[in-house]
Amino acid sequence: MHSRHKLILSLLILSFSLPSLFAQIDRASLNGTVTDPSGAVIPGVRVRAVSTETGTGREVVTNQQGIYAIPALPVGGYTIVFSRDGFETVRNEGVVVRVGQMLTLDARMKVAAQATTVEVKSTAPLLDRNSAEMAGVVGGAAIEDLPVNGRNWANLLVLAPGAIDDGGGNQRTIRFAGRARDDNNYMFDGVDATGIQEQAQKSTTRLQVSEDAVDEYRVNSALYDAEYGAGAGGQVDIVTKSGTNQFHGDLFEFLRNSALDSRSFLDIDPDPTVTGPTKVPPFRLNQFGGSFGGPIAKDQTFFFVNYEGIRQFRGQTQHAFVPSASLDAQIMVTSPQMAPIVQAFPAGQVSTCTFNPGPPCQDIDEYTHLGAIQIREDSTMFRVDHKFSDKTQFYLRGVYDNSFTTAPLNNLFDLQQINTHPQNYALSLTHTFLPNVFNEVKFGLNRAPFHNPQVGAFSQNYSVSTDNFEGLNNNSTDHEVGTTFGYIDNLTIQHGRHTFKLGGEVRRIWLNQGQTKNTG
DSSP states (O other): OHHHHHHHHHHHHHHHTOOSOOOOTTSEEEEEEEEOTTSOBOTTOEEEEEETTTOOEEEEEOOTTSEEEEEEEOSEEEEEEEEOTTBOEEEEEEEEEOTTOEEEOOEEOOBOSSOOEEEESSOOOOBOOSOOOEEEEEOHHHHHHSOOGGGOGGGGGGGSTTEEEOSSOSTTTEEETTOOGGGOEEEETTEEOSOSSSSSOOTTOOOSSOGGGEEEEEEEEESOOTTOOSOSSOEEEEEEOOOOSSOEEEEEEEEEESTTOOOOGGGSOSOHHHHOOOOOOOEEEEEEEEEEEEEEETTTEEEEEEEEEEEEEEEEEEEEEEEOHHHHHHHHHHOGGGHHHHHHSOOOSEEGGGTSOSGGGTTEEEEEEEEEEEEEEEEEEEEEEEEEETTEEEEEEEEEEEEEEEEESSSSSOEEEEEEOOEEEEEEEEEEEETTEEEEEEEEEEEEEEEEEEEOSOOSSSOBOOSSSOOBOOOEEEEEEEEEEEEEEEEEEEETTEEEEEEEEEEEEEEEEEEEEOOO
């Protein structure tokens, strides 16, 4: 207990010693100073931020130093209104705040003999005077307009400063500022969204969350605050879309096939007179989905739902070396106990003597056939936002992805299957206790079950490995089932020229991992 008290005291001292405004991870913060034309500060000014999409708003009052701070604003466009009796009302329209930003918007108010409003239709870019982070935001325009093969949102991580990609363009190939891949930390709406056994989700999980469900996301590559602490690499936080006061929806379908594909070198049959002419391996890709959102109660309750699916079949020419018919006959005569092994190999189609005449080639044939990589994935997302009052807001969001992949494990008939269905749920409640005291409570559930069966064509309880022929494998399954539960509380207090943030996260991690083998 003594050590725990010392830790809590140290954290409090550290929190109050930092005179900067911390933004909630999945939201934004706005601050500034209100002055009159002479430069003197104006206390008691009401500063109200009203969302242009939902009509919901937050209001604070400038303190004795003329300073205001609005923490934890949902991302999007706002109208910021400054008002006080005896001064002209200043109305700033088209103010856009991005995820994780801590922006400054100052205002200058003139003395007015009667009620007057000054409207600012367009404002200069807001300044971030509060952070030295090396970070970038991938906004909605980039997500919607940039072409992304496979519609994997992670491809756009390469746009962040400090990003390095070794070619795959996904969570398993992109790292930041020289850190390792497993140093990266992923969050959805401020709650944990990483893999459990490894930080990145498995490469076969192409969607995890649909691009159409992503509002924007921020990547902090270096110099970020202590609020990010689950990994020392890049901090990636995705903000999901929410409903607005207008109904919006979309449907899409993407189709690709092999009609115009050309053959690769490996698709050319070594001896068409024996096996027949080689055709282009079939390829079929369908990616489809849609989203819909809008108001349940105008200016108060909103919903958003999204679905995206992938169906892919890709043929792959496989070349395997197998025992020749003459070698099979010799083994059956001299070693009949090896019959199950010999019979597990298919009959070859072409002798390797065709390419390499001589005695060493007489016992090896080549077997060519068509393998297939198949992908089936379905990603769904729902979100409900509700405003109890201007002081209290709530949202519930869920993401569920079901992915199944099967692919050749070797050049014969063995298959590798990957069955994974990551899930992520978040519940958030925010409340303004006083104009200068704001609190946010969150609960997050992140689950990443991963099953990797290896289905061998060899039915025996052992495997066979040789230097000259394709190996034979039996069945086995790798299980990785991880779950995290996160409890988060953030308290923001404005005092004088300083804004302090105290908070913490308690995260419980479960990981069940093991491997089973078929022994029958």
